[in-house]
Amino acid sequence: MRAWWPSLRPMLIALGIALAIGAALMLISGSNPLQAYGQIIVGSLGPNGWAATLSLAIPVIGCALAVSLPLRAGLINLGGEGQLVGGGITAVVVGTYFADLPFPLSLILAIGAAALVGAVIGFVPAIMENKLGVPLLISSLLLSYPIVAVTSFLVRFVLLDKGTGLPQTETLPAAFQMPQFGKVTGALFVLIVIIAVVIVIDRMLPAGFEIRMTGLNRKFSGYSGVAVSRMTLWVMAAGGMIAGVTGALVVTAFPFRFVDGALITPAYVWTGLLAAMLARANPVGAVVAAVFFSALQVGGAAMERETFVPRELSSILQAVIIIVLAGAIALNARKKQKVA
């Protein structure tokens, strides 16, 4: 437990500072910060808000973990969009062409196929780096564009639901719709399994230890006998797999279809990336940060509805938190540097 406290502490301090700055801004513009903050909390976590926060948090957490696992090894997975979209469309394709599959085999197959496709999309840039020397950062990012474009084509021309006039696929058969348990979606349980697996890898497995050491010093890791380039492959594949499953979780939730752009516009990938970076790849920290940013977005909308404070304030808050936090982390790193 002690291990994640140090990565959480600067977050809490940054949060305090950011809230103070936000309060100052609101006081200047003549609104009541206590009321506004109250609305953010009630709006995001209260009886009418938590379900919305949860449904946003699920993809954001998934994307955060898809980044945090490779980031632990010092690899930046910028290919989240391609992996997410690739996973989502795969689940829809499975739902369309294997429509007769019974539940739960239907969902298992859809999610499994999405995982596989996500893993391949994560794997490709890694192999390009190993074999051709193309930097992972660039290839993972660039690979997303053709994937998003091909998906868009599939949605608009091949799988289009012609009845609605919108660029979206037909509704998935009932067997491919994630069951609800009251207000809680089954996707949450899938996600909890993923979180648990990532934490177990990170904290308990010899492989997780190697990943962490590689992230801290690649040369040391190679010298110690870790096959670093092979690790790059499977860590990126694992990251892609998580993103792919996340894509499947989104399309198998309401409205149970692939709406073109619906996985991109809410910026799940980038919010998740941010959460993972701020938590310095610590999976627990990444999950906490992902939930927090989701709550802030949902709560910000509620605040706008209930008070006169514009929603942009929650964006400002988010920005301030990030800047303060980045500063705190940089300062921390500098303090630790040994002189001679």
Add this chain to the structure above:
Amino acid sequence: MTRPLNGGVTAGRPQSAAPGATTVEMRGISKWYSNGVMANDHVDLVLNPGEIHALVGENGAGKSTLMSILCGLEEPTDGEIRLDGQTVSFSSPVSASEAGIGMVHQEFKLFPSLTVAENVAFRAEPTRLGMFLSRREARERVRELADRYRLGVDPNAKVGQLSVGMLQRVEILKALHRDAQVLILDEPTAVLTPQEVDDLFAVLRELRDAGRTIVVVTHKLREVMAFSDRITVLRDGRSIATLTTSETNPAEVAHHMTGRDVDLDGRYNAGSPAGVALRVDGLFVQNELGVMVVSDANFSVRHGEIVGIAGVAGSGQTELIESIAGLGGHSSGVVELDGTDIHQLSAAERRRKGIAYIPEDRRGVGSAVTASVSDNLAMGFHRRAPLRKGWRLDRAAMKRHSADIIEAFGIRVSHAKVEAGTLSGGNLQKVIVGREMSHDSAVLLVDQPTRGVDIGAIENIHGRLRAYRDRGHAIVLTSAELSELFALADRILVMYGGRVVAEYPRADATEAKIGLAMAGITQQTLTGSEETT
């Protein structure tokens, strides 16, 4: 001339009679690091103008800390610094530099793509009247300084092309350019060849004779005795003694450092070699730039034998060892371990087959400085019992594992959870040596095992290497110190220009023969194509 110091009590350099005659007094200096380590405990240090002052002590005694305080990198928890009687406090290296105190760090902070003059003048341009003027002036001033102190540095040379010894001089020039009256060098000789060491001290003498004060931190008593005027000994963060060099001897200094009698010469005792453990046949190694760094190396090392490799820096020793470990550039040839060819195997597979390796670059390669000591010690052991229990890592076993090595090698660390990077240089080396020697590997490759390590620890590491050999392991050893090779090796190979040019059994080896071979001059030709300069 009186400039205010940033944030501290102000004290200009007084316009005293002899320019640059600054007396430095550090009184009752204490330093607690945030992790609870007390690195300095009421240390007193007095530096007279015009002396070379050696600061010695075991690893972790607090030498670097004390010098970081003097040059403004760290703030003392307690105590005061006086310059010519006036109390000062430095909030940063800039304010220390303005008061005339300069430090040459072990890791140089230079821009490789700029010239010497540009590096020296960086952030201290002589005038603020436009770039051209200051550049030309800087070049002139650098040339003048370099000439005056016979530094032999060309102001127009690109820093990226200079040798380590020259880089160090650029750092010295940087300090002189900022008018440092007190020049601090932390382990300056660790990275130098014997010739470069002599040259460096010639420069330092010149500076001393011009009235400047020099502080040298070093572990090498030979240097201390040869070049210093006075010696201050630290032990466990306290100043134990200040000695006048001409009135003391190495044994006394060593005794002050360790609190016990140290066997300084580390007597060689012969091993009893058995069958061949490692055989290298026709090994060629190319580095990343495609340059052949090892050519046609042929030799073997037997179980229970230490083979030393001598050679001036850059003769291919490090590359040879790296290549045997399965790292480094592209190679061809035969490398056999106990009769099986391992040349095609990866570094990981070679380790599993029985090769352990203590690398030269301890921060870049041998450790993860931001990981804990415990994690650093666990690396390489984490995939087998007892650290691995079933499918997971056993934290308790990890703890025991690190506690055992810390104990056995006398690593000074408050807790195994501290970051390895906060350890003193010598203690970090002990972490690496301890980890690698805890493997039961047939072959141990050792590159510069005691660089920056204190005399007590050298004695300890040498003893352990001999014991490791006597348990039937084969050891390949390189060292910049001939004395180290003579203390350990049962056989000495000499490398020159990437080739093994000579081989001497311990009984036949003399410093003179090896010295000649290191310069490429041999009668005995192993490889058939003798190199001449």
